[in-house]
Amino acid sequence: MKNKVLLGGLAVGLSVLLAACGSKASGNASSSSSSTSGSTTKISLMQNSELLSLDNSNFADLTMWNVLENSMEGLYRQDSNNKVSAGIAESVVKPTNNGKTYTFHLRHNAKWSNGDAVTANDFVKSWQRSVSAKSKSGYNYIFSGIKNADKISDGKLSPTKLGAKAVDAHTLQVNLEHPMPYFSKMMILPAFFPQDSKVVQKYGSKYGTSSDKTVFDGPFKVTGWTGTNDSWKLLRNSHYYDQKAIHLKEIDMQVVKDANTAHNLFSKGQLDDATITGVTAQGLQKDKNLQHVQKAGTYYLRLNTKSGKTLNNVKLRQAVSLAIDRNHLTKDVLADGSTPAYTYVAQGLATDPTTGKDFATEMKPSETYNVTKAKQLWKEGLKEAKVKGNVTLELVGADDTMYKNVAQYLQGTLQQKLSNVKVSTQNLPTKSWSGKEAAGTFDFDQTFWLADFGDPENFLSILTKNNPQNYGHYADSQFNAAMTDATTSNAANESSYWKDMRTAQKRLNETMPVVPLYSMVESHLVNPKLKGIEYHPVGENDYTRAYLEK
Structure with a gap:
């Protein structure tokens, strides 16, 4: 993913991201007796660039993917050991048909933040939007290998011909043109996240242009993003299927482009995880709160x-x-x-x-x-x-x-x-x-x-x-x-x-x-009471299972 920065794409990207003096691919901050956050159920995070969209079919950069990583969920997710684990799919499946067919059974209790059920059709319609030659994300190529994806991206076939179909409401079948040994790893990507087809139909081209024109199937839902502002919130999604795994009620995000500003905000307790670079990072190499994440x-x-x-x-x-x-x-x-x-x-x-x-x-x-x-x-x-x-x-x-x-x-x-x-x-x-x-x-x-x-x-x-x-x-x-x-x-x-x-x-x-x-x-300055962050070497940082020690 690059970040346009991640992308990265970011952009784009992003990002991914073992360390010289801190956590490994996944890890937690060290313990301490005090918290820089005013609440044990809320944390404050930063992004390095503006949030420009929430529509994963028509945009792709690291900021958007960071936000979606913590508010949406695909068939699979990465666990704390960086392994592919079940997400909206009930289990990690093995392909059939000589490696060319994957059949996913979806959780019956998976719901969108508006209460709609997450269905196989939500994946099919999302993927069809994303692979279309009309997609503006620059990520339609990622579907290459799925039956007819390349021809659809080239405008030679209708997106409805994509090798993904809803067998029934909770069964998704994907047919590939050839074996893809990395296919399961790809299913954690925001590019493959579903979209509530009812909401997409309701808002059309306005889908994802603000938080109130988007719904979320992950542990949190984005609120307060108008499409242009540089701060927003992720609030607990009461409809998420695994409530016991989620500890936070709120994640506040703001855009911070300057490393010195990030350091100052962290020092004032206004950020629980601040990314620093350059001269700022150089001067803080011995800071007790510094973690390097490769x-x-x-x-x-x-x-x-x-x-x-x-x-x-x-x-x-x-x-x-x-x-x-x-x-x-x-x-x-x-x-x-x-x-x-x-x-x-x-x-x-x-x-x-x-x-x-x-x-x-x-x-x-x-x-x-x-x-x-x-x-x-x-x-x-x-x-x-x-x-x-x-x-x-x-x-x-x-x-x-x-x-x-x-x-x-x-x-x-x-x-x-x-x-x-x-x-x-x-x-x-x-x-x-x-x-x-x-x-x-x-x-x-x-x-x-x-x-x-x-x-x-x-x-x-x-x-x-x-x-x-x-x-x-x-x-x-x-x-x-x-x-x-x-x-x-x-x-x-x-x-x-x-x-x-x-x-x-x-x-x-x-x-x-x-x-x-x-x-x-x-280089992260991390609130020493913040635990449970999953810093994945491949993929975005996951704060959905994080918590603050009291």
Whole structure:
């Protein structure tokens, strides 16, 4: 998921997100005798960017997914051990039909926050909206592999032809075009959450544009979001099927973009979990309330490879990558526990079962920082691209403090180490940034991808030729062939599948349509009385089972 930031997509993204000095993938704050919250049944949280929608069919970024993670529920959810567990489905099921059919039996006591029953049709209709060629989320590609999904996304078939049907009110059957070994992991994603079909029909295009035009099937319901304001509440959903598991009555959320502001709010007891970055994080590395949470996410530069763009030239892209000192970036600029990233696929995401090695570690390029070679490649690339005189490259990104700090570093280092180049930076509000991404009006796009599920395919598929989030217009025949084979003919063959994954990542190392910068680590200041947070390495942070000690 990136966050437009998570996405991430976020955006988008998000994010995901094992730690240098704190919790592991899931964990709790340490005990203490005092609470920064005024109530043992309410906590206050922050988001780094605005909430722009609650409609998972027509939008996708990290803030929205963070909110939906705590107010909605899909067929499955992640437990405190980061394992797939039953959600609206009664149990985790095994596929039949040689791995191509999944039959889910839904809980009869699952209800929406308005009292409506959650039905199989709510999943079917939601997925049909999301996979449609008219969907604006950029996430219709995630349904690829479900029968007819690709043709529907391309506008060649009606969404009603999707391989998902309601056998009866509480039985959902999904038919795949080929085995997908990661399918169960995908079912935790907000992209696959249901929608109350009655409410969607009532509000039409206005569905999800405010909290009062949305209903929720999770432990909490969003209230007080008008569509434009920067604070809202999540109140306990009295209709949720597992009331005993929920301890909080209220989660307050507000948008906080500046790390120093987040620290101040935490110090005043106005946030129970504050995310900090940059100089603020650097100065608080020994704070007793600090927790580092490593996520399976990668911050990177998306390079615009579209014909006519300067960075369409592969040598120029290689030069950019080799000119960046990632150790300096993480240690001195970020200083928040982040570590250098050398592959698009995040470190810690997945172990290659055919080698027993972490996928990102085994695929690390042999050369990652070489200024002399970068200068030579840059010179050759400019000649090949027939660029004379100075070249100006536009770097765009979000307007939060971390992005601004990284943008300043990139601007300085590239202008210093490469000849005849000027880097202009634009750090924009989420909506404006997303617009420039979608329109392709950038040379560099400073972004990240936060893993949706624990498989390299989740990262690599973003860069396939026809993926709607391939905003850099990367189109490489070798890369696309490896990804096609991995998700079709080789999907059921473990050895062949992982060979294809390695081939695809190696091709990215060679052609550099994306320049990995650093791995995603969240630095959290956490109320020491706040327990039960599930910090998932893959997926969003889950506060639904959290509680405050008295």
